[in-house]
Amino acid sequence: MMKKTMLAACVIAASVSVTFAQQWKPAGDKILTSWGEQLDPNNVHQEYPRPQLKRQGNWQNLNGLWKYKITAKDQSETPTSWDGDILVPFAVESALSGVGKSVNKDQALWYNSEIELSKKNKKGGRVLLHFGAVDWQCDVYVNGEHIGRHEGGFDPFSFDITQAIKKGKKQEVAIRVWDPTSDGPQPRGKQINDPHGIWYTPVTGIWQTVWLENVPETYIASTKQTPNVDAGVLEISANVESVQSGDQLLIEAYDQGKKISEITVNAAESAKLSVPNAELWSPSSPKLYDLAVKVLRKGKIVDQVDSYFAMRKIERKADSQGIMRLALNDEFLFQYGPLDQGWWPDGLHTAPSDEALKFDLVKTKEMGFNMIRKHIKVEPATWYRHCDSLGILVWADMPSGDLGGNNWDMQPGKVTNGVHDKERSAESEGYYRKEWKAIMDALHNFPSIVVWVPFNEAWGQFKTKEITEWTMAYDPSRVINSASGGNFAFVGDILDIHNYPDAAMPDARLFGDKYALVLGEFGGLGLPVDGHTWQQKDNWGYQSFKNPEELQNRYKEVIGNVAALISRGLSGAVYTQTTDVEVETNGLMTYDRKVIKIPEATLKSIHQTLYDVKVN
Template sequence: MMKKTLAMACLIVSAHSIAHAQDWKPTNSKIMTTWAEQITPQNVHREYPRPQMIRQNNWQNLNGLWKYKISSKEDKNLPKTFDGNILVPFAVESALSGVGKRINKDQALWYSNQIEIDKKVNKGKVFLNFEAVDWQCDVYVNGQHVGQHEGGFDAFRFDISSAIKKSGKQDILIRVWDPTNEGPQPRGKQINNPHGIWYTPVSGIWQTVWLESVPETFISKTKQTPDLDKNALLFSADIQGKKPGDEILIEAFDKGQKIAEIKSAVDQSAISLPINNPKLWSPNSPHLYDLKVKVLRKGKVIDEVSSYFAMRKISMKKDAKGIQRMYLNDEFVFHYGPLYQGWWPDGLHTAPSDDALMYDIIKTKEMGFNMIRKHIKVEPARWYRHCDSIGMLVWQDMPSGDLGGNVWDMQPGKITSDKHDKDRSPESEAIYRKEWKAIMAQLHNYPSIVIWVPFNEGWGQFKSKEIVDWTIKNDPSRLVNGASGGNFNAPGHIFDIHNYPDAAMPSPELYGSNYVLALGEFGGLGLPVEGHTWQQKDNWGYQTFKNVDELKKKYSGLTESLSRLIPLGLSAAVYTQTTDVEIETNGLMTYDRKVIKIPADELRQLNFKLYNKELIKQ
């Protein structure tokens, strides 16, 4: 009898899973990745989404099938009927959403879900977390408006404790408005009319949605900054609901062994945790320490989170020839890596899985690169965790927006004047400042990030000196590449030109004594691979080749050119690009990641020559 009951239960569960699977399937995509074939509504992005501040037992993943509706922007009434199912966290335009529809500035996108909150979560304060929603997002719980957020690339959350029922199903309703390139907001490469280097729009939820419970007194955020000169980790925390006498305990561990701890009052603004004989983080040795942070009240643990950190230093100083160089842990390291768009043929902004997210980094490392320029997009937090663990330097761009109106002088090495900056509206400027500040705060704790890039190629570039100076002041622990290939009236620490396809550099005589010299983009060598392109013909690259041998010969020549420029003062170069993206076929891999155009081991042999420290002595 027991066996029959168990068999019947398994049949019911299996039938339920099949029914849900039948409610969703990818829309017709031009090409798909291998990981897309493994997705079900039950297994989509189930990983804990916030690796720098973990409460492992107090969370609930809400990814999966939701209802959706596309309505008029003017219709603010909460909908009661819906158009169908959408697979969260994939954008409505993507194949993996199961919808594959575009929306415009005159429309709103609604999401609806009925959930039961796990018992482990339905206690204390309950937060509804969104890792990213593009762009304006209003959230309702059981008919109550709990908050609005604007910003397509930063995580946010709302306290829904007062809106949830004590038991039973909870109604969650989300309204999204996204004007794409018809608004002033940061958007990166999205455009309503995709063409050339501009890609399909991404609207709505595109990263994990989840619940978290915390006690009345809880750790809201932490800030961790390595100080290699003092052999210490500088630490601060935002504690909500703290009471007089509460303490904070910080413990550092190296492979399970406690190496340091410090206890202080919760209202202390800055804490220095000594790290004796630190093991340094670098691409060759990406050593990470574990961290535990606890709030104590009369010796009792009130709240606890786990995190991690690394001991590393990025700086600039002059070499023996008087040219500014970039130093990692007080040693010159040539930064060389690809421009990484982070786009996917099936998920657009969203990788089909965490394994896919990690794959691009692993392959980049295998190809012999030590850096990635994260181009005008912010990745999920787990992507930065993978860079930290695998050992990859990251240059992080601010997503651009509000384009047009700039005068952009592409002459390599020429500094333009302030009049070339865009005159942005007060609304546009406020949106930029708010989101850039939020992005830098959100990503501060990831040691792989060594460079901030506030502007790219003059796209929406405004008040350059003011923004660059503000970025430097906001985070003095990193270098700032003020305008990668843009208007050079405020280079920050790095003078960065773009030059396609061949390698070039800013004039060391003119700029080398004041700035680190970088080639922020070059290459763009195209090779369309039949059966793996976004469209059958009219694909594009800065220079297109007919076969792998031609491509490899040209790439080899580019690395030879770099090896001659490094002794002259070049400190970094960014090759375009990691993968093909839509009609761009200038990737090292195809858009579906199924073909690596030049074998990784051959690329590694070519690239490793650039890290020879003897080059700087020539």
């Protein structure tokens, strides 16, 4: 076991009001997951929320019942009365929030809670208030003082609230949220004010964990960790707040508790940590190493965070026929996975528990998939940690926003040079660029992510060449799928088309020597299961069936068609989808996760035919 160093700052003890917790219950009459049915409002998402930057013993989870009020958008003063309780971190529209109300563009959502700091809180440390995600514009007040504003619905953020804390008193935290959903130009993914078809219920407000952390004056705010397999090193740097001249970083790598490497550098410098005889990470062998990063001052540790990393390499690489393929650790691996939208009937964007969050991933692995396309949504950090541990490749989409006004060609084998970029305002472009960078920064250290996807089906797609080239330059350690769906600008590493329900691929004769060719979406075979649907009628799939036998036979047929394309140049495929979502019933599982439509072992056997195809 690696040594744990106690921080100079003390643990924060906080309490979130749980008054009337016994009165909390899910709102509305929609189906619930088993985890939602058993949810305890006093014990919600208590796991440590940041597995890639972990401090021991000095954090406090603030999830639980807060007060809420829906006001006019222009109300700038903290309310003096409240509409009731809301269960954080579930969006106000969700059943598990206990509220189940909509908030429109002319309204604001306010939160309030009292937090009690422990007397052990010493002078000299800093108190940080962290948010996993809040959709969309978030203003934070502590004891009436405006601490700051954050705009972005999918990236984590923090505020230093030290100066606003009052000694010997409970600390009042108020949060104001404004979210125009589809009436605004901001990234929003699948949310829409009028849910229908492939567009879902809005998500407003806090939807990931809220927590406090006590840190020393000089502390590690973030690290950047990039494996370099060819050089046998982990390239690593740290952002250290209030660093002093002469401060150093001591970086140590561990394998099952045994130290295998260390390096000491100036705190402002990047390091190349040797990883001798590295065991490479892959879906069949998801090897993770532990990491400790310490700030040293005159030989004394002033801060330490624990993390982990993996050694893996992803690239496009030509095979013996000159066709570009996706290669993991220098070897071609056909990447096959479901379109995973990450929606829940009771929590919307938020899984009812971490156990539920992991359930989808475990089932995906048991079904024989080796990849997931996380579709225009970002998950909590713990989701990516599970992917890292289980060995699941991730294609990470940027959530779309500012939709409409685009036309594009996504027909199989036909890709024209007529990319249709949308004209977006400077404000709209700014929201996209800021949040895409923030998302890439927040997720950079997770080795399971192998593909970035800036745009999907021309939804809000703008300046494709510029955005793609920026993405490639900002993170050269991954491959870039510039435009999933066919609105292709001849830039990036991947050419991606969508085709429903049958398998298809881009023309390898025209593009196979330049781009890895993938089928970014196909399938969508639907089967509504009575008692497990979002609504009783008007559900749909791209092709619907009456019973599981019909579904299984058709699924086997379309997978056979995918297998036939691999030798012709196909590098990856994405089946729609992991679960039913609202009125879509084309999931391999029902929306409540209570019914798996085709047995896991059957799916795994069918999928093995894809991995058995030999490519030179």
